[in-house]
Amino acid sequence: MKPDPSINVLGGALEPCSTEPLTGFFRDGHCNTCAQDQGSHTVCAVMTAEFLAYSKYVGNDLSTPRPEFRFSGLKPGDRWCLCAARFLQAADEGCAPLVHLNATHLRALEVVPLDVLQNHATARD
Numbered sequence: 001m002k003p004d005p006s007i008n009v010l011g012g013a014l015e016p017c018s019t020e021p022l023t024g025f026f027r028d029g030h031c032n033t034c035a036q037d038q039g040s041h042t043v044c045a046v047m048t049a050e051f052l053a054y055s056k057y058v059g060n061d062l063s064t065p066r067p068e069f070r071f072s073g074l075k076p077g078d079r080w081c082l083c084a085a086r087f088l089q090a091a092d093e094g095c096a097p098l099v100h101l102n103a104t105h106l107r108a109l110e111v112v113p114l115d116v117l118q119n120h121a122t123a124r125d
Contacts (some may be wrong), residue, residue: 015102
């Protein structure tokens with residue numbers, strides 16, 4: 001699998017999202033993507049209790065540890081490369097997490113409009 005160029009939604013170099021916990025489709029700490037990433041794990045999101053509860057409710061439990069996958073479970077404050085469609089769904093429902101724009105891959109824009117991402121940007125972006 002060959003990653004797409006590491007460019008963020010602002011047109012700059014893609015910054016790291018998280019190495020603790022280690023995230024990304026490639027588990028490289030970045031929200032890099034490629035053609036095989038059907039979920040488009042491209043939005044660098046900061047987890048909140050509200051979003052984690054919402055995600056579990058809609059069928060994607062991100063908070064429960066899964067040691068068999070070396071996944072310790074996410075908690076509020078953790079950053080994670082979130083599927084673009086799940087982010088947009090949460091935004092539509094009013095419970096989207098904050099987003100690090102500099103660490104969000106350009107391909108997220110194929111699913112989520114830039115203004116929606118900007119409306120949820122962290123103060124540091």
